[in-house]
Amino acid sequence: MKLSLANLNELRKKVQCLDYDVEKLRKNSLQDPQWVAFGSGNIFRGYIARVIEDTIKYGFDRGISVVETFDEEIIDKIYTPYDNLSLSVTLDKDGDFSTRLICNLAEALKLSTDKKRIEEIFLNKNLKVASFTITEKGYSLKNGAGEYFPNVKSDFEKGPDFASHLMSITTAMLLKRYTSSKTPLTLLSLDNHSKNGDKLKSTILLIANTWKENGFVDADFISYLENDIGYPNTMIDKITPRPADVIEKYLNEHGIEDIGHVVTGKNTFIAPYVNSETAEYLVIEDDFRNGSVPLAKAGVYVTDRKTVDKVDTMKLTTCLNPLHTALAVFGCLLGYKSISAEMKDEDLNKLVTKIGYDEGLPVVVDPKIIEPKAFLKEVLEIRLPNPYMPDTPQRIATDTSQKLSVRFGETIKKYVEKNEVQKLDLIPLVQAGWIRYLLEIDDEGNSFEMSPDPLNETLKEQVKNLKIGQEDVSSIESLLTNSTIFGVNLVEIGLADKVKKYLAQMLKGSGSVRKTIKAALEEK
Numbered sequence: 001m002k003l004s005l006a007n008l009n010e011l012r013k014k015v016q017c018l019d020y021d022v023e024k025l026r027k028n029s030l031q032d033p034q035w036v037a038f039g040s041g042n043i044f045r046g047y048i049a050r051v052i053e054d055t056i057k058y059g060f061d062r063g064i065s066v067v068e069t070f071d072e073e074i075i076d077k078i079y080t081p082y083d084n085l086s087l088s089v090t091l092d093k094d095g096d097f098s099t100r101l102i103c104n105l106a107e108a109l110k111l112s113t114d115k116k117r118i119e120e121i122f123l124n125k126n127l128k129v130a131s132f133t134i135t136e137k138g139y140s141l142k143n144g145a146g147e148y149f150p151n152v153k154s155d156f157e158k159g160p161d162f163a164s165h166l167m168s169i170t171t172a173m174l175l176k177r178y179t180s181s182k183t184p185l186t187l188l189s190l191d192n193h194s195k196n197g198d199k200l201k202s203t204i205l206l207i208a209n210t211w212k213e214n215g216f217v218d219a220d221f222i223s224y225l226e227n228d229i230g231y232p233n234t235m236i237d238k239i240t241p242r243p244a245d246v247i248e249k250y251l252n253e254h255g256i257e258d259i260g261h262v263v264t265g266k267n268t269f270i271a272p273y274v275n276s277e278t279a280e281y282l283v284i285e286d287d288f289r290n291g292s293v294p295l296a297k298a299g300v301y302v303t304d305r306k307t308v309d310k311v312d313t314m315k316l317t318t319c320l321n322p323l324h325t326a327l328a329v330f331g332c333l334l335g336y337k338s339i340s341a342e343m344k345d346e347d348l349n350k351l352v353t354k355i356g357y358d359e360g361l362p363v364v365v366d367p368k369i370i371e372p373k374a375f376l377k378e379v380l381e382i383r384l385p386n387p388y389m390p391d392t393p394q395r396i397a398t399d400t401s402q403k404l405s406v407r408f409g410e411t412i413k414k415y416v417e418k419n420e421v422q423k424l425d426l427i428p429l430v431q432a433g434w435i436r437y438l439l440e441i442d443d444e445g446n447s448f449e450m451s452p453d454p455l456n457e458t459l460k461e462q463v464k465n466l467k468i469g470q471e472d473v474s475s476i477e478s479l480l481t482n483s484t485i486f487g488v489n490l491v492e493i494g495l496a497d498k499v500k501k502y503l504a505q506m507l508k509g510s511g512s513v514r515k516t517i518k519a520a521l522e523e524k
């Protein structure tokens with residue numbers, strides 16, 4: 001059976017789904033859109049869409065208008081042919097899989113062809129939320145050298161009517177809304193940035209202020225953005241790997257056909273189904289400006305800003321994502337293709353356990369709504385070792401240059417504040433591991449291809465003088481001063497020598513990455 005609206009009744013007999021009138025909900029959503037979502041990738045299809053669909057039980061009778069501005073192939077290959085239906089398969093640690101059919105994606109729009117419709121949605125006074133699941137780099141206006149991207153420069157000069165970067169497009173849409181009705185709105189960032197709402201707000205305001213200087217907008221528009229638009233901070237957590245063939249086979253065995261994954265030209269790995277773990281945490285600051293959606297009833301923590309920031313610090317900067325990045329970098333270097341297999345490796349398991357308990361946890365403030373030690377224990381003992389999760393170090397290594405500053409930089413800053421930065425050993429080991437990874441040669445001397453990263457070419461240039469078998473690492477001094485990448489200037493704060501020491505050890509020859517990890521763990 002194909003995944004299509006024509007088969008809805010049959011599909012409903014095979015998998016879990018909410019009992020509601022899909023046609024009516026979609027029709028209402030097209031006439032009166034209340035939630036627009038930018039970014040149509042895996043976490044959105046598998047998690048966010050499901051949570052919003054769950055709110056239907058509590059009175060939110062709208063679906064979602066999905067907009068893709070970056071990788072439109074996703075819409076052509078994964079949305080349109082399947083009537084915008086999505087299958088979310090969760091995989092628990094004992095191998096119990098559960099499948100939910102998600103039907104609330106009312107329309108799937110592409111910037112290139114649907115700009116008028118996107119404008120229309122922003123003009124709707126009842127629009128409550130515009131959400132973003134667009135990866136960390138989706139918010140970046142500058143390249144690694146700190147210069148504005150050419151399209152951003154052009155957006156600044158040509159103004160709102162010619163906006164091309166998603167952040168400028170969003171600002172331009174807000175201008176339309178301001179001009180037509182001045183109705184408030186909530187912009188909800190659901191990406192892995194620390195204080196992601198603040199980041200979104202400052203980016204939108206930077207664009208708007210530049211437009212003001214260039215005569216495209218007035219001061220009242222800036223006040224509107226500051227006072228009438230909400231930018232809640234959020235924390236989102238549900239490990240969602242790329243689609244795996246084993247899940248496709250599982251669904252085929254349950255009678256659902258023709259759901260193969262694609263890898264788009266822009267390197268998005270996506271399928272009509274999404275596979276993810278059962279654990280999930282979504283925490284949102286209560287700052288909804290044009291009416292709220294009953295998210296709390298659907299299991300979302302809706303709370304104050306301080307609590308969100310504490311939970312976010314716990315997950316993103318200490319108890320989950322730094323461990324992920326450590327496993328990503330060393331997994332690629334040690335030839336691993338699976339996170340759960342890495343957790344069976346005594347050295348890597350010990351490494352992430354010590355990063356979590358010894359270097360991360362001591363600087364975490366308890367957010368109260370989720371207990372940090374219990375969260376870390378669940379990550380280390382249940383979530384990462386889950387043998388049914390098809391997660392890979394290669395996925396997590398994607399865009400590492402954009403993530404290091406948040407995942408390690410925030411913790412380092414806390415140690416700097418306490419004047420205790422020399423207590424850190426394993427975080428510098430991971431930073432050295434990442435630089436070693438940039439050589440694209442694994443610990444056995446075989447070449448491998450780095451995961452995509454917007455800075456790959458610049459970074460390759462910066463490590464071009466490093467050679468396996470040669471312990472001179474002086475050429476990376478300037479990279480270590482880059483606080484955009486590391487969150488801090490490692491030379492200034494006194495961690496650079498440790499990173500260089502580990503890197504030199506890792507460059508000795510075959511097997512020296514493993515030896516360096518073992519030696520660092522023994523010293524700790």
Ligand SMILES: NC(=O)c1ccc[n+]([C@@H]2O[C@H](COP(=O)([O-])OP(=O)(O)OC[C@H]3O[C@@H](n4cnc5c(N)ncnc54)[C@H](O)[C@@H]3O)[C@@H](O)[C@H]2O)c1
Binds near residue numbers: 241268
């Ligand atoms: N996958 C997870 O486990 C997970 C868990 C928690 C949070 N997140 C957050 O969600 C983000 C997306 O993860 P995913 O697994 O859905 O990734 P994905 O690759 O499946 O989808 C990424 C989406 O972002 C869009 N995008 C990428 N670069 C963009 C750009 N420069 N401008 C505009 N849009 C852009 C893509 O077109 C696509 O719609 C992550 O980067 C992270 O911040 C992911």
Ligand SMILES: O=P(O)(O)OC[C@@H](O)[C@@H](O)[C@H](O)[C@H](O)CO
Binds near residue numbers: 136238240321
């Ligand atoms: O999604 P990214 O690219 O920011 O990071 C890769 C993973 O660390 C991340 O997706 C985790 O799986 C997620 O943050 C868990 O909630």
